Amino acid sequence: MTVSDPVVEAVVATLSRSATEIRQGLVGRRGAVDEENPSGETQVEADIWADELLAERLLAIDGISQYASEEREAIVDCGDTASAAGYTVAVDPLDGSSNLTSNNAMGTIVGVYDAPLPARGEDLVAAAYVLYGPITTMLLATEDTVSEYELTGGERRRIREDVTLPDDPVVYGFGGRVPDWTDAFTQYAREIETELKLRYGGAMIGDVNQVVTYGGIFGYPGLESRPEGKLRLQFEGNPIGYIIERAGGRSSNGEQSLLTVEPSEGIHERTPVFVGNEPLIDRLETQLS
Numbered sequence: 001m002t003v004s005d006p007v008v009e010a011v012v013a014t015l016s017r018s019a020t021e022i023r024q025g026l027v028g029r030r031g032a033v034d035e036e037n038p039s040g041e042t043q044v045e046a047d048i049w050a051d052e053l054l055a056e057r058l059l060a061i062d063g064i065s066q067y068a069s070e071e072r073e074a075i076v077d078c079g080d081t082a083s084a085a086g087y088t089v090a091v092d093p094l095d096g097s098s099n100l101t102s103n104n105a106m107g108t109i110v111g112v113y114d115a116p117l118p119a120r121g122e123d124l125v126a127a128a129y130v131l132y133g134p135i136t137t138m139l140l141a142t143e144d145t146v147s148e149y150e151l152t153g154g155e156r157r158r159i160r161e162d163v164t165l166p167d168d169p170v171v172y173g174f175g176g177r178v179p180d181w182t183d184a185f186t187q188y189a190r191e192i193e194t195e196l197k198l199r200y201g202g203a204m205i206g207d208v209n210q211v212v213t214y215g216g217i218f219g220y221p222g223l224e225s226r227p228e229g230k231l232r233l234q235f236e237g238n239p240i241g242y243i244i245e246r247a248g249g250r251s252s253n254g255e256q257s258l259l260t261v262e263p264s265e266g267i268h269e270r271t272p273v274f275v276g277n278e279p280l281i282d283r284l285e286t287q288l289s
């Protein structure tokens with residue numbers, strides 16, 4: 001089953017093919033390098049390698065005019081003027097790469113925008129994440145539907161169509177140290193802890209896929225020491241918000257849908273991120289307001 005938009009299809013096919021290679025290429029690339037990414041976080045060898053691999057391949061697609069990534073300071077424009085009006089891609093090459101040390105789950109996130117970067121989530125035309133778990137899966141949201149695939153040998157095989165969040169939420173996962181949470185968020189978390197089961201693995205993609213599978217809420221809140229939170233709007237908040245909203249859930253920065261946030265601080269802007277079942281996000285917004 002291919003995606004009807006040929007440029008989106010090319011991005012999805014490239015991501016599917018590359019995911020198998022990225023997974024295999026993690027061996028021997030788990031060590032930290034003496035560099036920080038533009039968000040000031042330590043990079044591992046695999047972060048840089050996956051970024052270069054995806055940049056080269058995604059920029060080679062006809063109809064992709066810009067590539068941006070968590071691992072590089074500047075947006076890369078495609079030299080091809082014929083593509084200048086095309087879609088743009090924003091990528092988190094390895095989400096949760098600190099989990100490489102402990103050999104735990106990780107992901108890759110790609111958002112395809114129909115606007116120059118940085119863009120609003122509402123400008124997304126598709127978003128996908130790859131989860132490197134015991135097997136490699138991909139969740140793809142387009143304007144039409146959300147589908148889950150298994151990836152193997154560079155091929156993708158659809159295993160679920162029209163994916164939606166289960167109605168009865170089961171799991172929650174919140175990032176940041178508890179003493180650094182605001183009082184309002186702490187009060188919300190205390191309620192949720194009595195209702196749902198904790199699932200937090202330190203890679204947003206792993207934790208979000210728990211929410212997609214079982215229903216619930218994932219959040220990385222604004223902290224007392226860092227009100228803007230940790231996760232990045234273009235590479236993490238927007239694409240995950242888009243996927244969850246397409247799957248019938250809600251996204252929020254604590255006040256409004258992530259997809260309606262106007263980027264104002266460049267490509268590496270951070271934001272609090274909350275995604276999950278609609279009633280849980282509604283309650284969160286009421287609590288934080």
Ligand SMILES: O=P(O)(O)OC[C@H]1O[C@](O)(COP(=O)(O)O)[C@@H](O)[C@@H]1O
Nearest residue numbers: 094095096097098175176202203204
């Ligand atoms: O270690 P913490 O503070 O719980 O942060 C974990 C969060 O940070 C991230 O690892 C940030 O993503 P990157 O690994 O892509 O920088 C998320 O995947 C995860 O949800």
Ligand SMILES: [Mg+2]
Nearest residue numbers: 092095096236
């Ligand atoms: Mg990430």
Ligand SMILES: [Mg+2]
Nearest residue numbers: 092094095096
């Ligand atoms: Mg990353």
